[in-house]
Amino acid sequence: MVATSQPPLGTPPSAPDDEAIDLPGAAVLNAPPAPFALAQAQALLRQHYGLEAQFSPLSGERDANFLVTPHEGPRAMLKISHPLESPLVADFQTQALRHLAHSDPSLPVQRLLPTRDGADAVLLPCAGGQTRVMRLFSYLEGLPMPQAPRSAAQRASVAQALARLDRALSGLQHPASRLALPWDIQYAHRARGLLRHVPDPARRALAERALDAFESQALPRLASLRRQAIHNDFNIYNLLVDPAAPERLSGILDLGDMVHAPLVDDLAVAASYQIEVEGDPLGTMAEFCAAYHAVLPLQSAELQALPALVRARLAMVVAISGWRAARQPDNAPYLLRNNPISWARLQALDGLDPARASAVLHQACGLAPL
Structure with missing residues (x-):
């Protein structure tokens, strides 16, 4: 995390040139490792x-x-x-x-x-x-989740653990919590300029549609949603499972991207790594939400914003990693490791009807839609 000024949430995206990137904390993303003897x-x-x-x-x-x-x-x-x-x-x-x-x-x-x-x-x-x-x-001992078999029970365990973590983080205050971060979904629209590094026009348009949905369906709601300190990077690479029972989460790593933001952003980040591209991706998202809701109840306005936030996170992954890979070609395979599945998930969620998505999520959580 690095300190940078934060624009108002409704500020429209600028058109940065190739060197002046309009993304909070962009410089740190390209900083080389600093080894220690x-x-x-x-x-x-x-x-x-x-x-x-x-x-x-x-x-x-x-x-x-x-x-x-x-x-x-x-x-x-x-x-x-x-x-x-x-x-x-x-x-x-x-x-x-x-x-x-x-x-x-x-x-x-x-x-x-x-x-x-x-x-x-x-x-x-x-x-x-x-x-x-x-x-x-x-x-923390355990098996990294990417090396473990995936299952519905494991997804439920992840969602419940995140809900517990968010509930436990409630009330935490710190001066650094309001610093702007490059991975903060609140500013997803500011990653739009990075999509110039996506060579395939169809894929670039796919990510742009996800950011369009964020700006129209989620961004106007963010200021009214409940906020707190969140983990902000609850992805499978930061989670450990029990090798003997891989459906059980055994470790939560890396608080390095924590930020003060809408609570539902934490759920969106986690859900973006759990979407099943085969079958019913919206159904997978709904099951994940229901498991979280059982521990930490969600509000209707949060459920309405969630699908666009998930798509925005996926668009940020392909935009930021593509931009970084263009500047660090020697490290491109590592930086782009999540891109194939992220593109597949973006495609699976493309054209998602907001009204239908809201209805499915509300039904899964036992709430009446607005």
Whole structure:
């Protein structure tokens, strides 16, 4: 997350040129990784946490992450933030974890492990006057969801876990929660200019129709919807399941995209990764909503906005990843890994009738449509 000014929600999209992208926090998306020497990380762990451990690097898009295996005790994860990330943003994640530990202690999220002095984090000065934040977290065991078989029971488990998380995050306040993010669906229309990097005219038009639906069906409603701190990236790559029972969610990762936004945006992000392109995609969305609604009841206005928000999120995925891949061709396969299924889901939802979608979602949740 990076700090940027936020325009009013109704501001129409501008037409950015190829270098001046009108997307909140766009610069951080193209920032190269900032590696950290393993030996130096080990020394810092020893100094600040009093731990001797084996280290191995973990994947991370920008931060430096290490799996820590102490000589005694459970495994942990050492995270050293990217120099471009403000310590204020890192503290938002820290305070969220502290908040969750009190509001719903049984949620399967990481726990902060304090330093020898009882601190939540260590600030590491680096070149250029920037600061990196070092924190130690508990390590969540489990099978990454992309490696597990998918099922209706698993989708229900995901929806219920998200509802619990959102309920637990309610009431969390932090100065960083209102910073603008590139992945904030509230500003999906500002990704329209990035679609120039989609070479296929038919696909480009498909994504543009999704953004048209967002602007006409969701954007005018957003200001009136209930808002709070949300996870904002509840995708399958941030979820773990029990290897022996893959329908059961066992871990929730990565609070790095948290933002203060309409509550239903969190559901839209999660649902966009659960849509079945074969059969009845709207039915899949309805089942997902019903499972969420059973834990945290949804409001009628939220259900009316949801389908357009889901399509907007999918359009953002193909727009932002295509733009990034055009600037980072060596990393294009990784950046575009979600594009084929996102295009398929956009196609499956193309032409969705808003009235029918609203009726199906309301019926699934046992609500009377407006």
